[in-house]
Amino acid sequence: TDAEVNTRKKTFTEVQTERLEQAERTVLIKCPSKLNEKKLLQYLASHGNIKSHFFFENRGINALIEFSEKSSIASLQDAIGVPSAAEHHVVPFKSRLFTFTLKNPASQDAAETPVHLSPQSHIPVKELIQKLCHADSISSQMYALLNEYQLTEENIKLRFLACSLVRDFTRAYFPDSTVKPFGSSVNTFGKLGCDVDMFLDFHDTGKHATKMKKGPFEMEYQMKRLPSERLATQKILSVIGDCLDNFGPGCVSIQKILNARCPLVKFSHQPTGFQCDLSVSNSIAIKSSELLYIYGCLDSRVRALVFSVRCWARVHGLTNSVPGTWITNFSLTMMVMFFLQKRSPPIIPTLDQLKQLADEKDKHVIGGYDCSFVSDLSKIQPTKNTETLDVLLGDFFEYFGNFDFRKNSINLRKGKEVNKPESSPLYIWNPFEQDLNISKNVNQPQLEKFVALARESAWMLQKEDKTQQMVNKEPWGLAALLIPFGKSNPSKMKNRMKGIGSETIRSLLDSLKLNNASGLQKAVGK
Numbered sequence: 001t002d003a004e005v006n007t008r009k010k011t012f013t014e015v016q017t018e019r020l021e022q023a024e025r026t027v028l029i030k031c032p033s034k035l036n037e038k039k040l041l042q043y044l045a046s047h048g049n050i051k052s053h054f055f056f057e058n059r060g061i062n063a064l065i066e067f068s069e070k071s072s073i074a075s076l077q078d079a080i081g082v083p084s085a086a087e088h089h090v091v092p093f094k095s096r097l098f099t100f101t102l103k104n105p106a107s108q109d110a111a112e113t114p115v116h117l118s119p120q121s122h123i124p125v126k127e128l129i130q131k132l133c134h135a136d137s138i139s140s141q142m143y144a145l146l147n148e149y150q151l152t153e154e155n156i157k158l159r160f161l162a163c164s165l166v167r168d169f170t171r172a173y174f175p176d177s178t179v180k181p182f183g184s185s186v187n188t189f190g191k192l193g194c195d196v197d198m199f200l201d202f203h204d205t206g207k208h209a210t211k212m213k214k215g216p217f218e219m220e221y222q223m224k225r226l227p228s229e230r231l232a233t234q235k236i237l238s239v240i241g242d243c244l245d246n247f248g249p250g251c252v253s254i255q256k257i258l259n260a261r262c263p264l265v266k267f268s269h270q271p272t273g274f275q276c277d278l279s280v281s282n283s284i285a286i287k288s289s290e291l292l293y294i295y296g297c298l299d300s301r302v303r304a305l306v307f308s309v310r311c312w313a314r315v316h317g318l319t320n321s322v323p324g325t326w327i328t329n330f331s332l333t334m335m336v337m338f339f340l341q342k343r344s345p346p347i348i349p350t351l352d353q354l355k356q357l358a359d360e361k362d363k364h365v366i367g368g369y370d371c372s373f374v375s376d377l378s379k380i381q382p383t384k385n386t387e388t389l390d391v392l393l394g395d396f397f398e399y400f401g402n403f404d405f406r407k408n409s410i411n412l413r414k415g416k417e418v419n420k421p422e423s424s425p426l427y428i429w430n431p432f433e434q435d436l437n438i439s440k441n442v443n444q445p446q447l448e449k450f451v452a453l454a455r456e457s458a459w460m461l462q463k464e465d466k467t468q469q470m471v472n473k474e475p476w477g478l479a480a481l482l483i484p485f486g487k488s489n490p491s492k493m494k495n496r497m498k499g500i501g502s503e504t505i506r507s508l509l510d511s512l513k514l515n516n517a518s519g520l521q522k523a524v525g526k
Contacts, residue, residue, distance in 0.1 A: 009297075011375045012290040016180060022157065023164035025051070025070050028271055030099040031061045034112045040100070047079070048072025054154045055115045058273045064157060091247045095165060097271050118154040120273060122192040125315060125482060132479040133470075138461075139389040141478040142304040149191040149307050159185045162272045163198045169243050170200055173236075177202050179278070180286075187289040188296030189306055189333055196274045200240070201281040233280040234258045240278070241265040284432050287364065287371040291431060295337055295348050297377055301389055302348060306336045308393060308478055315482050316453050318446070325443040327426070327450060334412060334428050334438060339396050341415035345385045350415035351431050354380070371432045393478065397458035401451055409437075457481050 010018075031040065037055075040063065044050055049068040056062055067073060073096060080098055083090055123131075128148055135141040151159075159181055167179035183197040184190030226232045238256060245254040250270035257264050264279040296303050310329050313319045320326045340347040357374035364371045374380060408417035409427035413434075420427045422437075425447040430436035460480060469476035475483060 009377055011377070012186075012293045013375065015293075016186065019156065019160045020164065020178065020180065022066060023160040025068070025073065026064060026066045026157070026161050026164070027073055027076065027096040027098060028161060028165075029063045029065060030097075030271075031055070031063055032100055032102045032105070033060065034102065034105060035061055035115060036113050037115045038113065044076070047075040052157075054118045054157075056118045056120050056154065056158075058120070059270070061115065061117070062271070064154070064161065066157070091249075093247045093249065095168060095249050097165070097249050118152065120155055120158070120192065122149045125311070128311075129475055129479045129482055132477070132482075133473075133475055135477075137388075137390060138393060138477040139304075142308045142389045142393065143300075145311060145478065146304045146307045149311065150303070151185070151190045151192060155192060156185070158272050159196050159274065162196055162269050162274050162276060165269075165271075166198060166244070166248075166276070166278065169248060170240055172243070173239070174200075174202060182282075182285050182289045184329075187292035188303060189292055191307065191310075196269075196276045197279075197285075198276060199279050199281050199285070200236070203281065230263070234263050236280060237263055237265050237278065241267075283364070283366045284369065284371065287366070287373075287432055290375070291351070291354075291373065292333065292337075294354070294373075294375075294377065294380075295340075298348055298380060299383060301392060302336075302340060304389055305340070305392055305396065306333050308389075309336055309396065312457070312478075312481050313450075316484060318450055318453065323441070325441055325446050327439065327442050327446060331426070331428055331439040331442070334431075335400065335410060336396065338410045338412055338415070338428075339399055340392075341412065342399070343385055343387065343392075345383060346415065347383045347385045347387075349380060351413040352415075366432070369432050369434065390477075394458055394461040397454040397461070401455035401458050403451075405447060405451070453485070456485055 029040075041050060041053065044065055047067070048071065050065055051068045052066045054064055056064070076098075077094060077096075080094075082092060083099075122128075128145060131148070132141040132144055135144055163179045163181050167177065170177045170179060178201045179198050180201060181196055181198050184194045185196050226235070238258060241254055241256045244251040244265070244267055248267075251267050252270055253266075253268045255266040257266060262279050262282060264277050266275070266277050268274075269276050296306075310319065310332055313327065313329075313332055318327055319329055319332065337348065341350050351373060354373035355370070357379050358372045359374070362372055362375050404417075405426060407419065409420040409429060411418045411429045412431050413429065418429075424437050424440050424442070425444045426439040426442040427437050428439045430438050461477070464476060464480070466476050469480070474480070
């Protein structure tokens with residue numbers, strides 16, 4: 001659609017700013033069980049113009065209401081009362097989360113109208129496989145998967161609202177702080193149901209630098225000084241975590257993980273249904289989000305391939321929601337990007353090419369690392385590559401099934417294999433912190449499992465007789481790759497094991513049999 005094309009060409013920062021501002025004009029309402037949509041909207045409109053709204057299911061029906069003016073929220077809040085509960089005492093924090101119930105439900109019975117509910121989660125893989133069988137090509141299967149899994153407009157609004165509600169708390173301590181999402185919520189590669197990574201930011205960019213030049217004095221705030229930035233981060237997050245825990249409506253299961261490499265507070269935000277991770281501003285993480293945003297916007301094949309590969313990896317137990325020695329979704333995404341840089345002609349540019357296109361405002365050096373790259377999408381030449389996703393999917397498995405992981409590492413800055421700087425089984429250069437390997441956690445058995453599954457998948461796609469399978473009503477193409485291989489034919493895997501070090505074949509076959517997480521951890525721990 002035209003609307004989509006327009007949103008696609010905005011810079012990452014423009015989209016972020018727009019959505020954060022939108023979230024400030026938004027409230028969330030738990031609706032009465034017998035709901036008349038027209039009456040609800042009619043009442044709300046008495047407080048100001050409603051710009052957009054949608055309903056979703058989460059322990060009952062909820063409405064997200066976006067007003068045109070921020071002042072409408074204050075007007076509505078004036079009309080809202082504090083819960084009168086004899087058995088509970090309430091924390092009198094007035095948020096933008098409200099509960100509406102009918103004053104006299106009996107009279108409303110006839111007026112109830114069914115509302116359209118926006119789904120906030122994706123369909124199960126079994127249903128997806130059935131859907132994919134009806135498509136007419138692997139390419140259309142991949143776009144169908146993307147459609148089912150990608151974040152919807154509504155879900156994105158809910159994510160930004162969750163950040164905005166947390167920000168209402170941080171502002172109590174730090175009036176000019178902002179809370180912004182990063183990672184999968186904003187990089188165009190998030191799937192429905194993924195966590196919301198948010199960070200707390202104190203830098204009101206550029207505003208102060210210009211003002212400080214005026215006048216005869218060097219002027220600065222008196223602030224508490226601490227021996228390290230890390231300690232400041234830990235103290236701030238600890239207090240905000242307590243604050244959410246004690247006063248935050250619907251914030252439950254708060255965990256402070258302050259000794260991690262990147263200290264964070266995990267919590268569950270019940271009103272929106274999201275698992276949230278709050279950390280303090282990490283400029284490099286934002287840059288990674290923006291880089292992926294650019295790649296995701298450049299060509300529709302990029303996201304389709306990433307979503308398919310990640311779904312494939314999850315089905316076969318290559319990725320896991322608990323941290324461990326598994327390949328992460330981030331690593332897989334970077335492997336897909338690298339593969340697309342290596343096509344002839346390339347489908348996406350290398351990071352060095354994006355850096356050459358950068359102008360003054362795109363120059364960013366963070367902690368000694370050069371993180372400059374072009375932000376304006378229209379400056380990047382569209383690719384001349386016309387390969388179909390059918391070809392790309394098969395070639396992706398072929399490429400990594402035969403990649404020399406022992407010798408080579410994956411470098412997205414240059415878009416070429418370079419010798420491994422150290423001996424980790426899988427080495428993917430962090431695009432910005434050039435001395436870090438983003439896949440340092442991956443061990444040899446997990447890498448070999450990936451290689452074996454990639455070979456098996458490439459082989460299945462090559463030997464496939466699509467028409468026969470469609471006649472027999474068997475899953476074909478991408479659908480056939482989303483069924484754990486051991487289930488259909490355990491002997492198949494044996495053929496694909498040629499050329500893999502025999503010492504790990506046993507642990508590999510074990511880990512293939514044990515597709516559940518605990519079994520995998522045992523296999524890996526051997």
